[in-house]
Amino acid sequence: MKIGLFFGSFNPIHVGHLIIANSMANHTDLEQVWFVVSPQNPFKKNNSLLHEFDRFTMVERAIAENFKLKATDIEFNLPKPSYTIDTLVVLAEKYPQHEFVLIMGEDNLVQFENWKNYQQILDYYALYVYPRPNTAPHNFKNHPKVKFVEAPLLDISATFIRKLLQENKSIKYLVTEPVEDYIKIKNFYR
Numbered sequence: 001m002k003i004g005l006f007f008g009s010f011n012p013i014h015v016g017h018l019i020i021a022n023s024m025a026n027h028t029d030l031e032q033v034w035f036v037v038s039p040q041n042p043f044k045k046n047n048s049l050l051h052e053f054d055r056f057t058m059v060e061r062a063i064a065e066n067f068k069l070k071a072t073d074i075e076f077n078l079p080k081p082s083y084t085i086d087t088l089v090v091l092a093e094k095y096p097q098h099e100f101v102l103i104m105g106e107d108n109l110v111q112f113e114n115w116k117n118y119q120q121i122l123d124y125y126a127l128y129v130y131p132r133p134n135t136a137p138h139n140f141k142n143h144p145k146v147k148f149v150e151a152p153l154l155d156i157s158a159t160f161i162r163k164l165l166q167e168n169k170s171i172k173y174l175v176t177e178p179v180e181d182y183i184k185i186k187n188f189y190r
């Protein structure tokens with residue numbers, strides 16, 4: 001099966017993530033999209049980062065009834081911070097029957113040359129890149145392994161959602177109802 005891997009902290013997962021994953025799973029040659037929940041992004045220091053189990057639970061709740069979307073906790077047992085190349089090696093060993101590609105926002109390409117072994121990632125994997133608002137210039141416009149895919153632009157971030165919660169404001173429609181309920185019950189990000 002051809003599977004797109006969507007890596008992120010998902011702190012929390014929001015409709016921006018879901019719309020991208022769903023359009024990749026339905027408008028490209030990908031059969032499934034897997035959310036790879038990263039315990040610790042190498043580039044991000046975040047005091048309000050919830051435990052990976054809680055972020056994973058929210059991803060599972062968000063995608064529950066969509067059979068094309070899955071969540072994986074494969075990075076939970078790998079060294080931290082979470083380097084994507086290390087995860088790809090483990091996934092390839094564990095699932096030799098699948099073909100994996102990486103899904104990323106165009107903004108990630110700006111920093112991509114600073115990722116661990118990014119050349120090796122490009123040697124073995126295609127990148128399916130969707131547009132992001134105000135992306136700075138990068139060197140991958142014509143790279144043979146980089147495919148640009150049309151997808152809706154939603155200017156929503158997990159940072160904005162956490163800020164609303166801290167200010168005791170509603171996050172309705174920015175996350176799915178099961179995620180909103182879970183955040184409320186657990187009193188997260190207050």
Ligand SMILES: Nc1ncnc2c1ncn2[C@@H]1O[C@H](COP(=O)(O)OP(=O)(O)OP(=O)(O)O)[C@@H](O)[C@H]1O
Nearest residue numbers: 007008009010011016017020105154156157158159
């Ligand atoms: N609104 C959005 N539309 C499309 N892609 C998004 C959106 N928000 C985040 N992404 C992308 O999804 C991936 C995972 O995102 P991440 O979990 O870091 O969420 P985030 O909303 O950017 O978080 P934070 O605000 O905490 O930095 C990243 O590649 C990120 O660029």
Ligand SMILES: O=C(O)c1ccc[n+]([C@@H]2O[C@H](COP(=O)([O-])O)[C@@H](O)[C@H]2O)c1
Nearest residue numbers: 007008009038041082083084085115116
């Ligand atoms: O492998 C790397 O060097 C690397 C550098 C930066 C980010 N990543 C991964 O990219 C994913 C999305 O990153 P971000 O910045 O949107 O949170 C997340 O899973 C990170 O672990 C990976």
